[in-house]
Amino acid sequence: MRLPLLALLARGPAHGYELKQDLEVLLGSAYPQPNVGQIYVTLGRLEKSGLIEGEDVEQSSRPNKKVYHLTDAGREALRAWFEETEDEPRVRDEFFMKLAVAPQTGLADQIALINKQRRQYLNTMRQLSKLAAAEDRDNRIAHLLIEGAMLHLQADLDWLERCQEELEELE
Amino acid sequence: MSDDSAPVLRADGPTETDERPALRAEALVKTHYGEGAPAHAVRGVDLSVRRGEFVAVTGPSGAGKSTLLHLLGGLQRPDSGGIWLDGECADRWSEARWSVERRKRIGIVFQFFNLVSNLSVADNVELPALLAGVPPKRARAERTELLAELGLTGKERSMPGELSGGEQQRVALARALVNRPPLLLADEPAGSLDSKGTREVMRLLSRFHQRGQTIVLVTHDARLASAADRVISFFDGRIADDAELDAGPPPRRAGTSGVLELELRD
Numbered sequence: 038m039r040l041p042l043l044a045l046l047a048r049g050p051a052h053g054y055e056l057k058q059d060l061e062v063l064l065g066s067a068y069p070q071p072n073v074g075q076i077y078v079t080l081g082r083l084e085k086s087g088l089i090e091g092e093d094v095e096q097s098s099r100p101n102k103k104v105y106h107l108t109d110a111g112r113e114a115l116r117a118w119f120e121e122t123e124d125e126p127r128v129r130d131e132f133f134m135k136l137a138v139a140p141q142t143g144l145a146d147q148i149a150l151i152n153k154q155r156r157q158y159l160n161t162m163r164q165l166s167k168l169a170a171a172e173d174r175d176n177r178i179a180h181l182l183i184e185g186a187m188l189h190l191q192a193d194l195d196w197l198e199r200c201q202e203e204l205e206e207l208e
Numbered sequence: 209m210s211d212d213s214a215p216v217l218r219a220d221g222p223t224e225t226d227e228r229p230a231l232r233a234e235a236l237v238k239t240h241y242g243e244g245a246p247a248h249a250v251r252g253v254d255l256s257v258r259r260g261e262f263v264a265v266t267g268p269s270g271a272g273k274s275t276l277l278h279l280l281g282g283l284q285r286p287d288s289g290g291i292w293l294d295g296e297c298a299d300r301w302s303e304a305r306w307s308v309e310r311r312k313r314i315g316i317v318f319q320f321f322n323l324v325s326n327l328s329v330a331d332n333v334e335l336p337a338l339l340a341g342v343p344p345k346r347a348r349a350e351r352t353e354l355l356a357e358l359g360l361t362g363k364e365r366s367m368p369g370e371l372s373g374g375e376q377q378r379v380a381l382a383r384a385l386v387n388r389p390p391l392l393l394a395d396e397p398a399g400s401l402d403s404k405g406t407r408e409v410m411r412l413l414s415r416f417h418q419r420g421q422t423i424v425l426v427t428h429d430a431r432l433a434s435a436a437d438r439v440i441s442f443f444d445g446r447i448a449d450d451a452e453l454d455a456g457p458p459p460r461r462a463g464t465s466g467v468l469e470l471e472l473r474d
């Protein structure tokens with residue numbers, strides 16, 4: 038969670054709870070939100086490594102709050118993050134491993150494994166559809182997140198279909 | 209195939225005074241004889257669809273799922289096996305009888321809409337009502353209501369060719385539903401639409417389903433299939449799996465579903 042927090046601070050100083058709310062609004066309800074404790078811990082680590090600096094601000098009726106801002110080193114770390122490309126998801130797949138080794142064990146049938154996995158994917162797809170329907174229409178980022186997950190799932194389902202076609206021919 | 213996929217009435221369904229399935233098929237077989245080797249499109253299918261149920265049939269292209277749908281709608285005849293609509297055996301129905309039933313009891317939508325290109329939107333929707341003997345005034349009222357429902361008010365005088373794919377499919381849906389058929393069959397209804405059109409079709413099918421419409425949908429699109437209560441996986445002319453999807457309410461709290469996890473690296 039370090040870099041997204043740095044990114045939010047690139048806009049201007051903010052305190053921990055503000056950052057949590059910003060993340061929620063940005064990513065929408067589909068995204069599992071970090072709790073405020075995780076955010077404070079991460080902010081503490083970022084400060085230790087010199088990427089942000091905190092300043093105590095007095096509040097009249099409450100304990101002081103700490104407002105953080107990005108340092109030059111933090112800005113550099115963000116630049117480097119944007120510079121990198123990310124690994125593709127799902128290069129290794131636990132399900133594929135099961136499918137590959139199942140025949141040697143005599144403990145599981147490949148087609149039954151595929152069917153079971155398909156049910157799981159379909160149910161996930163259904164939950165994603167419901168999340169999309171419940172999400173604020175105008176939150177484009179949140180909708181893109183859900184759509185990305187759905188497209189990945191569609192690819193997984195297509196691949197299961199290929200597996201089934203190939204493996205049934207062998208039977 | 210798992211043993212819980214038997215096509216029987218399920219005890220956990222809504223209690224109904226009349227438990228005849230909306231649609232039942234038994235041992236359906238259909239082989240296409242063209243050039244080359246015979247194609248065994250449907251190789252012994254048993255299927256039962258409850259009233260109000262939304263069933264999706266998915267599978268790779270060429271698996272025979274469209275042929276299955278055509279058999280269920282009487283657009284093709286099985287080599288053997290039987291079909292019951294609402295408990296009534298359809299095996300001896302003539303072509304003419306099937307045409308009548310496709311106006312009254314079965315609505316069908318297709319991938320390429322199949323609208324009459326030289327009739328206006330309004331006429332396309334009213335035509336099946338008029339053919340079914342509905343008085344013109346009522347046909348017009350039904351048409352107006354459906355087009356409004358489908359967000360097509362103002363397009364009555366348009367010709368199909370002037371509409372987007374998504375709009376044409378909505379007209380096709382209105383036409384299929386104008387006689388309030390108990391059963392809706394949909395053959396790849398989003399197959400030629402973009403993702404916005406697909407979402408639209410999905411939303412509308414869900415809405416009609418929530419009002420009690422029985423739907424059998426053939427699609428290779430898992431997003432569309434996931435709108436259904438039950439998904440049948442069709443492979444090589446046979447049912448490979450038949451699964452009820454989770455019926456639970458949509459997850460409310462942020463992230464509690466755990467459906468989506470972005471990897472935010474630490």
